[in-house]
Amino acid sequence: MEPQFNTNALDKVIHGRVRLGMMAYLASVKIASFGELKEILDASDGNLSTHLRKLEDAGYVQVSKSFQGRKPLTMVGLSQAGRSAWITYLDQMQVLLNGG
Numbered sequence: 001m002e003p004q005f006n007t008n009a010l011d012k013v014i015h016g017r018v019r020l021g022m023m024a025y026l027a028s029v030k031i032a033s034f035g036e037l038k039e040i041l042d043a044s045d046g047n048l049s050t051h052l053r054k055l056e057d058a059g060y061v062q063v064s065k066s067f068q069g070r071k072p073l074t075m076v077g078l079s080q081a082g083r084s085a086w087i088t089y090l091d092q093m094q095v096l097l098n099g100g
Contacts, residue, residue, distance in 0.1 A: 018051040034074035
């Protein structure tokens, strides 16, 4: 029996453009600064913060905040749950690409 073509199986937390980009980038670099993500994803501070919060609330990313001198520094990395969700998302996309 072939798998059914089902876009509803895609993780809606990951599937938005900015969140998808963030997950893909973090999967490849392990950890990135807020500024780096902002530049790579061509996102505003507010937009990136909103999407970052959604991934953090889902447990997909870990955020650490500190200061570098007097300047705030936010670092982001995939959590174990995030890495697992990313792999599942890619597997689901592969099923869709193969015709469901």
